[in-house]
Amino acid sequence: MKSKHFPDSFYRISVKGLCVQDGKILLVKESANLSGKWELPGGGLDFGEDARTGLEREVEEEMGLDVVSVSAQPVYVWTARFENRRNMDWYYSVVLGYQVAFANLHFSPTDECEDIAFFSKQELQSLDIFHQSVKLRDVFDPLHFANH
Numbered sequence: 001m002k003s004k005h006f007p008d009s010f011y012r013i014s015v016k017g018l019c020v021q022d023g024k025i026l027l028v029k030e031s032a033n034l035s036g037k038w039e040l041p042g043g044g045l046d047f048g049e050d051a052r053t054g055l056e057r058e059v060e061e062e063m064g065l066d067v068v069s070v071s072a073q074p075v076y077v078w079t080a081r082f083e084n085r086r087n088m089d090w091y092y093s094v095v096l097g098y099q100v101a102f103a104n105l106h107f108s109p110t111d112e113c114e115d116i117a118f119f120s121k122q123e124l125q126s127l128d129i130f131h132q133s134v135k136l137r138d139v140f141d142p143l144h145f146a147n148h
Helices: 051-063
Strands: 011-018 024-030 042-044 067-070 076-085 088-102 113-119
Touching: 011 051, 011 076, 042 051, 051 067, 051 088, 051 113
Parallel strands: 011 088
Antiparallel strands: 011 042, 024 113, 067 088, 076 088
């Protein structure tokens, strides 16, 4: 199916942080004015922006936390389809999940993010996750982070 808004090869890039401690992954609960669901920290990459720089910017904006390290390459990559968003019939997002570490987890709620928590792979299965990150249920394996 063609889109009237852009060529079929166009994707919006979303950069997400994968912070894993004790076999559990950190998620943020988006505020009700967004989805109100659990989501990976991060957001949309600006045009021309370096992925790692964009991830640091998004985490600071939505969570007020400082990123101290970002993996050189994404650990996970997947796509998600959006419909009737951003004044478009549909578009795809490419999610790039980088392993991250934060200076600390002294979180204060913002307009975008109301809570943060760690979840096991089993807990992810029944959690109300924003559709862009539902694939995390399938790909997340704590063993991918055991030596980091």
